[in-house]
Amino acid sequence: LVYDAAAGPRDSDRISLAMHVIHVHVHVTPDAVETFKAAALINAANSLKEPGVARFDVIQQQDDPTRFVLVEAYKTTEAIAAHKETAHYAAWRDAVAPMLAEARTSTKFTNVFPGDDAYGMPPSAERP
Amino acid sequence: LVYDAAAGPRDSDRISLAMHVIHVHVHVTPDAVETFKAAALINAANSLKEPGVARFDVIQQQDDPTRFVLVEAYKTTEAIAAHKETAHYAAWRDAVAPMLAEARTSTKFTNVFPGDDAYGMPPSAERP
Numbered sequence: 647l648v649y650d651a652a653a654g655p656r657d658s659d660r661i662s663l664a665m666h667v668i669h670v671h672v673h674v675t676p677d678a679v680e681t682f683k684a685a686a687l688i689n690a691a692n693s694l695k696e697p698g699v700a701r702f703d704v705i706q707q708q709d710d711p712t713r714f715v716l717v718e719a720y721k722t723t724e725a726i727a728a729h730k731e732t733a734h735y736a737a738w739r740d741a742v743a744p745m746l747a748e749a750r751t752s753t754k755f756t757n758v759f760p761g762d763d764a765y766g767m768p769p770s771a772e773r774p
Numbered sequence: 775l776v777y778d779a780a781a782g783p784r785d786s787d788r789i790s791l792a793m794h795v796i797h798v799h800v801h802v803t804p805d806a807v808e809t810f811k812a813a814a815l816i817n818a819a820n821s822l823k824e825p826g827v828a829r830f831d832v833i834q835q836q837d838d839p840t841r842f843v844l845v846e847a848y849k850t851t852e853a854i855a856a857h858k859e860t861a862h863y864a865a866w867r868d869a870v871a872p873m874l875a876e877a878r879t880s881t882k883f884t885n886v887f888p889g890d891d892a893y894g895m896p897p898s899a900e901r902p
Contacts, residue, residue: 667833669797669843683886690887705795705883715797715883717845755833755843758811759818 661761665700666726670716670752678745679711685745686714689738693718696732698725700765712747719757719765789889793828794854798844798880806873807839813873814842817866821846824860826853828893840875847885847893 674682686704693702701719720726729735757765802810814832821830829847848854857863885893 666836667831687887694888703795703888704886706886708794708882708884714886754836756836758832758834758842759815760822760831 661763662767663757663761665757665762665765665767666720666723667701667755667757668716668718668720668726668752669755670718670750672714672716672742672750673747674712674714674742674745675747676712682714682742682745685738685741686716689734690716692732692734693729696725696729698722698728700767721762721765721767789891790895791885791889793885793890793893793895794848794851795829795883795885796844796846796848796854796880797883798846798878800842800844800870800878801875802840802842802870802873803875804840810842810870810873813866813869814844817862818844820860820862821857824853824857826850826856828895849890849893849895 672682672686683704683706690702690704693699698721699718700721701717703717705715705717707713707715718729720729800810800814811832811834818830818832821827826849827846828849829845831845833843833845835841835843846857848857
């Protein structure tokens with residue numbers, strides 16, 4: 647791909663950018679780190695099986711192991727709502743509530759690079 | 775994989791968790807949003823070609839398009855240092871400096887889920 651800062655991507659290079667990436671920041675109490683990791687693993691593995699979920703990463707901060715980020719990539723806005731209706735989400739939410747050192751926060755993003763294809767999505771022209 | 779909150783992962787399920795995931799938070803001035811995206815695309819595409827880089831995502835905040843996160847995944851600590859020695863990193867750093875609304879910040883994480891294999895790394899037992 648060749649990008650021109652002034653002209654933007656060339657038409658022939660246009661890629662679809664329509665993922666919904668959510669970063670959920672979680673801060674747990676020191677005694678809850680290992681149980682949080684176990685609960686987060688179960689939730690993430692089950693969430694990845696949802697058809698609208700492209701990624702569900704759990705990462706732990708190196709200089710403060712009580713801080714985590716869930717990096718969730720959804721194919722549609724409907725998939726975000728569907729995730730919140732699952733049994734594994736409800737179980738995770740309830741399990742981690744007493745572990746939290748402060749309320750969790752989340753921020754929504756759209757992908758700039760790479761395109762949706764890198765998240766396992768077909769080109770938009772081929773979508774129903 | 776079956777995880778037991780009390781016992782942790784079973785030995786037979788152990789997976790390697792040794793990625794270095796860096797979130798770089800970038801806040802640019804409103805007039806610089808499109809030129810920043812173009813510069814970030816070039817840097818990300820070139821960075822993905824580095825042998826020690828597993829991911830180099832650029833995402834844009836939905837409720838504030840002047841805010842971006844670079845999600846960089848490195849296979850080793852040496853790969854982080856090697857990235858900073860590249861010409862494309864230096865060009866990106868210098869190009870975006872005048873676009874910044876505030877100093878960029880970064881946070882380092884380790885992967886909890888999924889394992890290194892999801893980042894394209896072989897199991898640790900097979901590594902040199």
